[in-house]
């Protein structure tokens with residue numbers, strides 16, 4: 001009986017969290033177009049449904065009805081597999097993100113996360129690293145120079161930024177003494193200044209910028225880079241496969257925003273209000289995440305793309321040393337008992 | 340040879356982050372400015388007498404008779420070969436431009452007058468060529484149909500009472516006067 005309840009609880013959690021993520025990812029595409037329109041003095045989509053709210057649905061229908069093209073010279077299997085390989089890891093990451101300290105479903109069922117792993121940080125980092133395989137495979141299997149270039153750029157970029165990103169998170173891990181996402185979030189409960197962003201501003205900046213690179217977003221979107229590479233790794237993709245790449249990208253952005261919030265902005269904790277009821281915590285978490293999603297979009301429509309060598313130089317010559325020094329200082333302060 | 344001086348960047352500019360924040364504050368402010376896009380079908384294009392829309396044939400207000408005398412000048416002037424005229428003899432009364440009926444007979448009128456709107460480039464040469472003030476550029480701009488055949492406008496679709504074209508006619512007269520005043524051949 002207990003077993004059944006546990007399984008039921010997990011199924012409900014998965015349904016809610018994944019459903020929520022897909023809905024948010026879909027709405028992010030709408031927000032992307034809306035915000036970009038506002039920034040450029042336009043209206044944005046406003047024909048489908050009130051205020052264009054049903055636009056993602058219309059896009060989805062459009063994608064389904066588009067013809068699926070597979071290039072003649074492509075490696076068919078890999079070509080078909082790549083979008084799934086890119087979207088799946090991106091979506092898996094959300095499994096360890098805690099949305100509330102207590103889940104309301106069942107007593108003692110732990111935090112409102114699909115899996116409250118003790119190595120949650122490692123898990124989510126591993127999966128965000130995996131999603132690059134889909135991009136590389138897709139780019140390579142397309143047998144097109146643009147796709148291949150995009151894929152190679154994406155992988156080079158991923159390697160150089162993942163390091164800085166992980167090192168900046170390590171500072172947080174050292175401070176909290178835990179790899180558990182829920183614990184890291186709970187440790188930031190209480191007054192506002194308990195948030196890690198105030199004790200680790202450098203790590204925050206590094207992590208934030210690295211997430212932009214990690215999710216292939218502007219100003220680091222070299223994998224796509226329309227003016228140079230046509231569409232980068234997804235040049236040859238059409239129809240739902242293309243949509244899947246995009247869904248994956250937006251899910252990855254969502255997961256990255258969740259991570260930023262959990263690591264630096266107290267996750268589900270409401271400032272000055274410990275042990276808030278679960279729905280308040282979910283609201284706090286979601287509103288913080290939405291703010292970061294907005295930041296992602298806002299940055300995309302503001303900053304021009306870097307040059308590729310600038311990006312690599314920035315990653316290896318600036319971010320990595322700064323992250324290392326930051327980790328060193330944090331480690332020193334923690335072992336001295338100051339932090 | 341042009342020597343372009345490179346602007347020395349200040350420290351805050353070289354740090355890049357402050358400049359990013361400046362740019363972001365700019366785009367943020369832009370978000371609250373009104374959109375300049377026109378919501379086209381609901382919010383039609385503003386037109387006035389200067390608008391050079393599709394050519395239309397003027398008909399006299401009094402009896403709806405067509406002003407065109409089928410002289411073929413517009414057909415000859417049209418650079419896109421969009422106009423096809425088939426004339427016929429007629430003995431109907433002419434109504435002068437001023438509006439007062441005179442007992443003057445006109446000899447010809449178009450039996451068939453076609454403008455292929457798919458060919459027309461809205462250049463306005465026909466309007467300039469016409470000696471009888473019979474063809475004018477209207478302010479009608481919308482052009483959509485399901486077949487090409489329907490877009491070859493015949494007399495039925497081209498006729499417009501002259502009073503609706505009045506602003507354009509006055510404008511054309513004004514422009515012509517200015518042109519004549521500055522003409523060296525006068």
Ligand code: SF4
Nearest residue numbers: 417459460462463465
């Ligand atoms: S506007 Fe120009 S192209 Fe059109 S019918 Fe008149 S002369 Fe021909």
Ligand code: SF4
Nearest residue numbers: 407408410411413469
């Ligand atoms: S130039 Fe004027 S009068 Fe002559 S055929 Fe054309 S519209 Fe008719």
